[in-house]
Amino acid sequence: AKSELQKKDDEMSKLAKDKSKLAQKIKAMELDFCKTLKVKEADNESSSANTINTAIMEDSELFCTILRNDKVKVTALHQHHVSTTATATATDRDTIITEIIASPETLNIGFITFPNSSCTFANARKVMKKELDVEGERDDNDSDCDSDSEEEDETDCLPKKFKFYVPHLGKISKKQETKFGPMLAFLQKSKLNDTGNGSQRNPLKIIVYNSK
Numbered sequence: 305a306k307s308e309l310q311k312k313d314d315e316m317s318k319l320a321k322d323k324s325k326l327a328q329k330i331k332a333m334e335l336d337f338c339k340t341l342k343v344k345e346a347d348n349e350s351s352s353a354n355t356i357n358t359a360i361m362e363d364s365e366l367f368c369t370i371l372r373n374d375k376v377k378v379t380a381l382h383q384h385h386v387s388t389t390a391t392a393t394a395t396d397r398d399t400i401i402t403e404i405i406a407s408p409e410t411l412n413i414g415f416i417t418f419p420n421s422s423c424t425f426a427n428a429r430k431v432m433k434k435e436l437d438v439e440g441e442r443d444d445n446d447s448d449c450d451s452d453s454e455e456e457d458e459t460d461c462l463p464k465k466f467k468f469y470v471p472h473l474g475k476i477s478k479k480q481e482t483k484f485g486p487m488l489a490f491l492q493k494s495k496l497n498d499t500g501n502g503s504q505r506n507p508l509k510i511i512v513y514n515s516k
Contacts, residue, residue, distance in 0.1 A: 366418040366488060367507035369500070370432060370462070373410040374514040376469050404471065405498055405509065411460045413437070413512075421488040421502055425468050425481035428510065437461040439514075463514035470511070 404410060414436045416428065423431075439461040468476040470491065476484075484490045487510070488502050500508040 364420065364502075365504075366421045366423060366502045367415060367504050368417070368428065368487075368502070368510050369415050369507040370413050370436065371405065371410050371509055371511045372413045372460070372463065372466075372513065373404060373407060373469070373511060374463070375409050376404060376511060376513050404511065410511075413460045413462055415507060422486050424485060425476055425487055426478075428468075428487060429481060432462055432512075438464060440464050463512070463516065465515045466512045467515040468510065469513055475513075475515075 416431045416435055418427070418431070437460075441464075468481070470476060488508055491499050491508060491510075492501070498509065500506045502508040
């Protein structure tokens with residue numbers, strides 16, 4: 305009789321242990337599920353935030369500063385960046401555009417804006433010709449851009465014929481002005497600190513030169 309009773313006690317003890325282990329496994333599974341759920345929620349929130357930020361950026365007004373440097377394609381700066389593009393460090397690349405921007409040959413000839421960041425170089429060309437002072441087009445109130453001016457080479461006007469210039473790549477042909485899509489995204493691929501982000505405080509810097 306004692307033997308049977310002992311067997312039943314052993315069975316009950318084993319069932320209790322199994323029940324305890326099962327409870328622990330269920331608790332561990334619940335904890336894992338909660339952690340997974342939190343990670344997914346965080347990812348969804350991050351994705352939503354990125355989507356919102358992207359939408360805001362795409363819908364935000366784009367500010368562009370237009371810089372003119374007629375010697376950029378033949379100066380030592382151009383030769384320097386062509387010869388170092390393959391091996392240049394990020395600092396070297398930033399220095400190149402910084403030198404172009406700071407060069408006495410570079411003139412700030414004004415700025416243009418767009419309702420969003422989807423504009424291409426071709427769009428920019430049309431707006432620049434429409435809104436900026438163009439060399440050779442006389443204004444009764446401002447003769448700085450008169451083609452007969454003795455200081456024609458020093459005027460801060462848009463050249464009548466011009467091309468866009470991209471550091472590390474060179475000039476952009478008219479055929480390419482729509483090919484590369486939005487300017488902001490294209491120029492920011494270079495990850496140059498001085499390119500700008502298109503905001504009013506840090507406008508996108510666009511370099512042009514006289515192509516006559």
